[in-house]
Amino acid sequence: xxxxxxxxxxxxxxxxxxxxxxxxxxxxxxxxxxxxxxxxxxxxxxxxxxxxxxxxxxxxxxxxxxxxxxxxxxxxxxxxxxxxxxxxxxxxxxxxxxxxxxxxxxxxxxxxxxx
Amino acid sequence: xxxxxxxxxxxxxxxxxxxxxxxxxxxxxxxxxxxxxxxxxxxxxxxxxxxxxxxxxxxxxxxxxxxxxxxxxxxxxxxxxxxxxxxxxxxxxxxxxxxxxxxxxxxxxxxxx
Numbered sequence: 001x002x003x004x005x006x007x008x009x010x011x012x013x014x015x016x017x018x019x020x021x022x023x024x025x026x027x028x029x030x031x032x033x034x035x036x037x038x039x040x041x042x043x044x045x046x047x048x049x050x051x052x053x054x055x056x057x058x059x060x061x062x063x064x065x066x067x068x069x070x071x072x073x074x075x076x077x078x079x080x081x082x083x084x085x086x087x088x089x090x091x092x093x094x095x096x097x098x099x100x101x102x103x104x105x106x107x108x109x110x111x112x113x114x115x
Numbered sequence: 116x117x118x119x120x121x122x123x124x125x126x127x128x129x130x131x132x133x134x135x136x137x138x139x140x141x142x143x144x145x146x147x148x149x150x151x152x153x154x155x156x157x158x159x160x161x162x163x164x165x166x167x168x169x170x171x172x173x174x175x176x177x178x179x180x181x182x183x184x185x186x187x188x189x190x191x192x193x194x195x196x197x198x199x200x201x202x203x204x205x206x207x208x209x210x211x212x213x214x215x216x217x218x219x220x221x222x223x224x225x226x227x228x
Contacts, residue, residue, distance in 0.1 A: 035218075045215055102216070
């Protein structure tokens, strides 16, 4: 199983450009998440989805958009990139389990630099 | 607003020593407390987790201690090994339908040979 696959692994953007970070999972998980990781700040939730067609904002959604048209895919769109969006982005997925266990499976990350 | 506070930010331990990382939370609605381990260039991976109805959980050299009244929990790594060198994140789950995790700021552990 591939698990959670993120592309690209690295990207440099100029201020004002737009791009989409791709995320796909092959585990048939219903929950998917986007986090950003900044040094000393831990992981901050950007957006999440509980199933196809359903998305909601996390802690730091400004400047980002998501969509969930299929169970497998959860792309993150950056509009008008800003230096503050320089970060490492992680996509994760999980399955709602009986008893409430919530094990997140993370992708390998996408390092984005905005200059 | 940081809901899960983690300390220390970095930790250096000799091989064979005990590594201790602490976390504190404020939201009493949290109902699940996992620890994630992250190696350089990789995504975090679940290490061990605990629910608030138990005070301790042990898996091999890794132990979570949980103090519900103090709203604190900690990770103990016994007989620390150089291969344990990684960044460790505590987290807490917000009860509700999406079950999203709130993460601490992370602790970079270095185990010296």
